[in-house]
Amino acid sequence: MTAQEKGPIGRPRGFDADEALQQAMLVFWEHGYEGASLSQLEAAMGITRTSMYAAFGNKEQLFRKALERYDAGPAAYGDRAMEKPTAREVAAAFLAGAVMATTRPGGPAGCLGVQGALATGDAGRAAHDALVAWREDGGARLRHRIQRAVDEGDLPADADAGRLARYIMTVSFGIAVQAAGGVSRAELQEVAETALSDWPPGRDVYADTP
Missing domain, CATH: 1.10.357.10 (Tetracycline Repressor, domain 2)
Structure with missing residues (x-):
């Protein structure tokens, strides 16, 4: 299990981080950075805002991770x-x-x-x-x-x-x-x-x- 798939003290997260990032990428792709609301991201990723911040950081950091996924x-x-x-x-x-x-x-x-x-x-x-x-x-x-x-x-x-x-x-x-x-x-x-x-x-x- 990778570090990304673990919680802050080693317990597995309650969601698939890879799939959540895939969905975030699609939201940014369709709506752009400013057009993608946090509510849209939460809904598409299937996680709470707290979980999103804990796993990926703020919106800007999430966008950069989504761009890396898009590039790859x-x-x-x-x-x-x-x-x-x-x-x-x-x-x-x-x-x-x-x-x-x-x-x-x-x-x-x-x-x-x-x-x-x-x-x-x-x-x-x-x-x-x-x-x-x-x-x-x-x-x-x-x-x-x-x-x-x-x-x-x-x-x-x-x-x-x-x-x-x-x-x-x-x-x-x-x-x-x-x-x-x-x-x-x-x-x-x-x-x-x-x-x-x-x-x-x-x-x-x-x-x-x-």
């Missing part, structure tokens, strides 16, 4: 995309993953990392900053992967890794916003494919060049 779950397509052998495949998998994650049947539309705290007051500033850092980290990892493709000759030597990474990230964020507005998965996949129409030619194109 629905948003894990980014890490999987980085493992593709070519930069073009990385970009294609990243955008396809964004489409799939933001249009999950029966789940919240859009992206927790994009819409979770776009417009917040002072009370939501910490959550806003956490999401900014989360998005910047994703962009940095994508930039490093594309720069590796440049260094290895998979992309032309003059390809701008930072510019390409910002382009892919911006398209993926736009996909999330459009998904939240009700645009279908098929339509968004078309957007993803169109976005790659001007992608720099890869090593396979140069392989037959004299």
